[in-house]
Amino acid sequence: MADIKILYEDNHLLALDKPAGLLTQPSGRQEDSLEARAKTWIKQVKDKPGEVFLHAVHRLDRQVSGVVLFALTGKALSRMNEQMREKAVLKIYHALITSEPAAASGILLHHLRHSRLRSVTASPHEKGSKPSRLSYRVVTHLKGMYLVEIVLETGRYHQIRAQLAELGCPVLGDVRYGGERWPDTYGIALHHRRMEFMHPTLKSQIIIVASYPENWPVFATSSKEVK
Numbered sequence: 001m002a003d004i005k006i007l008y009e010d011n012h013l014l015a016l017d018k019p020a021g022l023l024t025q026p027s028g029r030q031e032d033s034l035e036a037r038a039k040t041w042i043k044q045v046k047d048k049p050g051e052v053f054l055h056a057v058h059r060l061d062r063q064v065s066g067v068v069l070f071a072l073t074g075k076a077l078s079r080m081n082e083q084m085r086e087k088a089v090l091k092i093y094h095a096l097i098t099s100e101p102a103a104a105s106g107i108l109l110h111h112l113r114h115s116r117l118r119s120v121t122a123s124p125h126e127k128g129s130k131p132s133r134l135s136y137r138v139v140t141h142l143k144g145m146y147l148v149e150i151v152l153e154t155g156r157y158h159q160i161r162a163q164l165a166e167l168g169c170p171v172l173g174d175v176r177y178g179g180e181r182w183p184d185t186y187g188i189a190l191h192h193r194r195m196e197f198m199h200p201t202l203k204s205q206i207i208i209v210a211s212y213p214e215n216w217p218v219f220a221t222s223s224k225e226v227k
Contacts, residue, residue, distance in 0.1 A: 011072065054070050055077050094193040119156060148169075
């Protein structure tokens with residue numbers, strides 16, 4: 001049986017909890033991916049011959065954990081892509097940082113461009129520069145570590161990682177952006193915690209939540225968190 005954790009499933013959608021260190025989709029090399037595991041699971045459980053229709057509605061970096069949504073039908077994929085374009089999908093991330101932000105909450109707006117496997121700040125007129133916006137708030141803190149909730153408004157390459165680093169608060173374990181090393185882990189302390197959207201066929205509100213990874217500090221389950 002394929003090693004996956006199912007958060008939501010019906011005839012049109014499949015939401016999985018991606019562990020840090022695993023690719024969302026195949027890279028073209030012989031590497032494991034969440035998509036490959038999901039297709040194997042569908043073949044095994046649904047007894048489907050031939051090619052499985054399964055497409056990611058969005059993606060997470062290899063080092064990031066949490067909710068990944070797949071479409072199981074063409075209709076679902078088309079309608080979810082439309083919701084994504086219209087910014088009708090709420091995506092909430094949680095991150096652990098070790099530097100206290102100057103403000104406990106705020107909006108971050110930068111222009112970012114892709115440069116050598118990094119996202120860097122740029123002027124609005126630079127080639128490849130794209131406006132990038134998110135809001136954040138500190139949920140709780142303990143012993144020099146802060147749990148931050150992020151609402152992602154645009155979906156740029158490494159956006160949260162780059163913008164928190166620009167704030168002076170890089171994600172724990174994200175050494176590429178100046179974060180402190182996080183031993184005994186394959187990822188960084190960035191987790192796609194919650195996703196809300198309208199079901200593409202049922203037209204009902206769907207809320208999907210992924211539990212924190214086991215290696216996160218206990219305080220990350222603080223009762224102060226808004227559920």
